[in-house]
Amino acid sequence: MSRLSPGTATDAAALPLEHDPVPAEQIVAGDPTTGYATLDESGGAELGVWEMSPGAMSDVEADELFVVLAGDATVEFVDPALPPIPLAPGAVVRLTAGMRTVWTVRETLRKVYLTP
Template sequence: MTSLHSHLLDAATAELTESAAPARIVEGDPTCSEWVIVDTTDLEIGVWEVTPGVFDSVKQGIGEVVIFLFGRGRIEHSDGSVSPIAPGAVVEFLPGWTGRWIVEETTRKLYTIYSAPVASE
């Protein structure tokens, strides 16, 4: 019988490769690593890890849904709300989202990024 899956992994322990650091570092020297599992024109799914630090983020023309596997900190959204970085937490970043990541312990997430126009208010 032919298998219908091409990857089988434990996202919490999968070996990742070095990737670019966050573009807008505010404090510290965070470094990143990742494994891109799916990458098509409109969709990217993968595992991403970042070491402690503070950085700003913008989701221009894309949205993202993340599930945190481990780590600790918080995400401060531009509307003043705060999301925890903690194992099992799920956060959605709508297209056009802006905010700040405060990473207190090395953090790993499973992510899905999708192309989308900026949501109008």
């Protein structure tokens, strides 16, 4: 089911998201939770909204392009080793499949993502 039909708008910043605890093996600090909603799946791509509460977690990334809507965070790159990126509203970031990262969220982070 698509939440985003042609010629319509969705308020991605206000969309309610149900959160689940981050799996214990991914927690680096705190007690973070994440939530997401798929807005559209067409042509093999997925467009959605993802959110993480304060804390830190490790992850292995998929191919993704995202735009930060709200929050304050840093994403650190474990493999490949790259400089950390500050995440704040307006940041546009591209990730590639297999990147190992650590997300440290100081203020709930919300992003709109696109995966191919």
